[in-house]
Amino acid sequence: MSAPLSIKRLQGMKRQAEIQQVALSEVFSQTVTDAGAIGFVLSRLPKTSAPILWVQDRLSCKEAGQPYLPGLGVHPPVIWVNVGRPADVLWSMEEGLRCTALSAVIGEVWGAPPALDFTATKRLALRAEAAGVACWLIRRAAAPGLSAARERWRVASLPSAAHPHDPQAPGAPCWQAELFKSRSRKPGSWAVTHDRASDRIDILPPVRDGALAEGNGAHRQRAQR
Amino acid sequence: MERWQKAMARIGNAPSDDLPVALVAEGPHGQVIHATNRAARLAGIAIGARVVDMRAVCPTLQVEYADLAGDARALGRLALWARRWCPWTVVDGADGLILDTTGSDHLLGGEAAMLVEMETRLSLLGLTARLAVAPTWGAAWALARYGPVRAICTEETRAADLHPLPVAALRLEAETVLLLGRLGLKTIGQLSEVPRLSLTRRFARSTLEANPLLRLDQAMGRLAEPVASQEARPRIIAQAKLPEPIMDPTAYLPQLGEEVCAQLEREGAGCRRLTLVVYRTDGEISRLKVATAAPSRAPAHLCRLFDDRLERLDPGFGFDLITLEAGMIEPVKTVQAQLGGGSDGGVPLSHLIDRLTARLGPRAVKTPVLKESHMPERAAQWAPAMAGAGADPLTPAQERPLRLLDPPEEIRVLYAVPEGPPAQFIWRRQTHRVVRYAGPERIAPEWWSDRPGTRLRDYFRIEDQAGCRYWLYREGLHEDGRGGDPRWFVHGCFA
Numbered sequence: 001m002s003a004p005l006s007i008k009r010l011q012g013m014k015r016q017a018e019i020q021q022v023a024l025s026e027v028f029s030q031t032v033t034d035a036g037a038i039g040f041v042l043s044r045l046p047k048t049s050a051p052i053l054w055v056q057d058r059l060s061c062k063e064a065g066q067p068y069l070p071g072l073g074v075h076p077p078v079i080w081v082n083v084g085r086p087a088d089v090l091w092s093m094e095e096g097l098r099c100t101a102l103s104a105v106i107g108e109v110w111g112a113p114p115a116l117d118f119t120a121t122k123r124l125a126l127r128a129e130a131a132g133v134a135c136w137l138i139r140r141a142a143a144p145g146l147s148a149a150r151e152r153w154r155v156a157s158l159p160s161a162a163h164p165h166d167p168q169a170p171g172a173p174c175w176q177a178e179l180f181k182s183r184s185r186k187p188g189s190w191a192v193t194h195d196r197a198s199d200r201i202d203i204l205p206p207v208r209d210g211a212l213a214e215g216n217g218a219h220r221q222r223a224q225r
Numbered sequence: 226m227e228r229w230q231k232a233m234a235r236i237g238n239a240p241s242d243d244l245p246v247a248l249v250a251e252g253p254h255g256q257v258i259h260a261t262n263r264a265a266r267l268a269g270i271a272i273g274a275r276v277v278d279m280r281a282v283c284p285t286l287q288v289e290y291a292d293l294a295g296d297a298r299a300l301g302r303l304a305l306w307a308r309r310w311c312p313w314t315v316v317d318g319a320d321g322l323i324l325d326t327t328g329s330d331h332l333l334g335g336e337a338a339m340l341v342e343m344e345t346r347l348s349l350l351g352l353t354a355r356l357a358v359a360p361t362w363g364a365a366w367a368l369a370r371y372g373p374v375r376a377i378c379t380e381e382t383r384a385a386d387l388h389p390l391p392v393a394a395l396r397l398e399a400e401t402v403l404l405l406g407r408l409g410l411k412t413i414g415q416l417s418e419v420p421r422l423s424l425t426r427r428f429a430r431s432t433l434e435a436n437p438l439l440r441l442d443q444a445m446g447r448l449a450e451p452v453a454s455q456e457a458r459p460r461i462i463a464q465a466k467l468p469e470p471i472m473d474p475t476a477y478l479p480q481l482g483e484e485v486c487a488q489l490e491r492e493g494a495g496c497r498r499l500t501l502v503v504y505r506t507d508g509e510i511s512r513l514k515v516a517t518a519a520p521s522r523a524p525a526h527l528c529r530l531f532d533d534r535l536e537r538l539d540p541g542f543g544f545d546l547i548t549l550e551a552g553m554i555e556p557v558k559t560v561q562a563q564l565g566g567g568s569d570g571g572v573p574l575s576h577l578i579d580r581l582t583a584r585l586g587p588r589a590v591k592t593p594v595l596k597e598s599h600m601p602e603r604a605a606q607w608a609p610a611m612a613g614a615g616a617d618p619l620t621p622a623q624e625r626p627l628r629l630l631d632p633p634e635e636i637r638v639l640y641a642v643p644e645g646p647p648a649q650f651i652w653r654r655q656t657h658r659v660v661r662y663a664g665p666e667r668i669a670p671e672w673w674s675d676r677p678g679t680r681l682r683d684y685f686r687i688e689d690q691a692g693c694r695y696w697l698y699r700e701g702l703h704e705d706g707r708g709g710d711p712r713w714f715v716h717g718c719f720a
Contacts, residue, residue, distance in 0.1 A: 031691070031693065033652075035720050036720055038627050039627060064628060065718060066631060067627070067629075068601070068626055071628075071717070078593060079610055081590050082591070083585055096577060099572040099574060099576070099577040157691065157692040160692065160694065166663060168663070169686070170688040
């Protein structure tokens with residue numbers, strides 16, 4: 001293998017990675033009130049100071065709450081759009097994807113409305129790739145239907161990692177992240193833990209520690225009672 | 226005072242006329258009376274006196290704050306409104322207007338008729354006015370405040386009109402008036418009889434406001450005092466007159482937008498409001514307003530803001546005149562985005578906010594306003610994005626959830642110890658068993674903004690058997706004397 005070829009391949013891989021970063025991705029939340037999907041999306045956003053456009057429909061806002069800025073940690077500015085109809089969510093996301101000053105567009109859609117069909121997701125995906133803005137669609141109370149999303153994830157919370165100082169307290173959040181459709185890589189399922197201090201995702205070893213799996217701090221609490 | 230009474234009447238809160246009311250302003254030694262109504266004047270309330278003294282004189286006095294900045298703004302608008310009578314108008318102090326009516330009084334039928342007309346018009350606005358006509362600014366000031374009703378003074382009668390007035394009518398400082406009183410000079414006539422040389426020697430170093438000789442010269446016309454009229458900004462407006470009534474203005478909008486933007490560009494400005502008015506053939510007018518977050522003069526962007534709203538215009542039987550007017554005009558700098566002279570290609574952020582707000586309404590598009598508060602719902606609030614810039618992020622000392630439920634949802638809780646963490650809770654008909662917890666984190670009510678009787682909150686971070694992490698709180702304690710048993714709420718969800 002010659003050196004120029006390997007550089008070309010490296011560049012190609014880098015471009016591939018960039019496209020992956022900015023394409024439309026869909027995340028399905030396992031339960032309605034589980035904020036794990038949002039934590040997962042936030043951990044995968046590009047680390048810039050450009051603002052985020054966050055679009056919610058009213059049902060998502062009522063059922064799953066609104067974004068809470070102090071909880072996001074060191075965050076870029078957020079423009080929050082709260083609209084009634086899912087069609088308006090999609091329209092706002094498309095408008096946001098025209099604006100290259102944004103770092104990401106996050107949309108939350110409740111259920112499977114007729115407006116969110118294959119054409120709508122295709123439009124979002126093409127716009128996201130043209131503008132180079134990451135686009136994430138968070139779906140709740142929905143089964144994965146037809147979609148043009150470049151990556152589709154299913155995220156559920158797992159019992160958290162052990163807290164370094166307090167065995168009873170929940171520690172770093174863990175999620176079961178399942179990539180069930182992807183254009184560019186092999187689907188798979190991982191148990192990931194989020195290191196909040198460095199804002200980084202660690203993939204847990206597939207064979208988990210016995211103590212971690214069984215412990216969970218529950219027996220200690222029972223013993224106290 | 227009258228502006229305040231009108232504002233109170235508009236919100237249905239006007240006090241009855243026989244109750245003494247005073248507006249107060251902050252003075253150097255506490256609040257002083259700024260304006261009074263008729264009942265207060267009759268009760269002996271003096272303008273400029275301390276509020277505490279006047280409360281002793283009249284214990285039933287109702288005291289409200291005066292809006293001095295608002296008064297100044299209203300007077301500025303009134304000065305422009307007064308150009309209906311003459312082209313040169315200027316605001317004089319905090320409570321006066323000077324109109325240079327030279328050559329325009331005959332249009333209104335002479336000076337006396339003009340004064341009657343002015344008083345009528347002003348009373349229709351709900352304002353009382355004292356008016357005077359005089360050859361100089363100083364004489365008009367003196368006669369309006371100290372002279373007879375609707376005084377008219379000419380070059381010949383000026384001396385006779387001014388001489389009986391007190392020296393305070395010369396726009397002098399209070400200290401100078403006091404000094405002249407001590408010298409025995411009570412009226413302008415007495416002052417003008419004093420030889421000029423002695424007055425010059427006595428007040429050689431004093432400023433204009435403290436110098437009776439200069440003020441006397443101004444009133445008598447020996448010292449020029451021209452009226453420097455404020456120029457009103459030209460309206461930026463484009464109009465299209467149509468030969469036949471039409472129903473849909475879409476085709477004319479781009480051209481009007483370009484005309485307005487060309488005018489804005491000549492001014493070096495951009496607009497933040499744009500009003501489209503269509504004049505219908507049956508005499509009705511319907512209008513559409515759009516707003517932008519940052520001043521703009523891009524015709525394509527401004528016209529796109531009208532996109533989905535033109536259907537809301539009621540065309541009736543058609544309209545034959547369309548105008549597009551720019552409002553809230555602010556200077557805009559021309560910025561070169563790239564060294565090569567090209568543009569970034571994308572839409573600027575402010576244009577995105579404008580588009581979203583124009584379609585979805587200002588209450589749907591929001592930016593966070595972060596405050597230093599321990600109450601979670603007060604620490605981060607949302608304000609319309611049109612209002613302006615977002616806030617700097619604050620890093621809270623404790624861990625905070627990603628999601629906040631607004632309002633918090635009440636849950637049923639089983640606990641082992643009354644003040645301890647919950648063991649199990651039922652939320653939205655589902656039972657969650659608490660596996661791990663952290664807390665409590667106690668947040669006391671903010672007494673300076675909460676109503677009395679608000680209970681404290683003990684927050685717990687909870688992880689249930691499925692691994693979902695919630696933020697619960699107990700409102701109050703057992704036996705804290707602020708209501709019955711404490712209630713429990715879910716307030717947020719952690720990642």
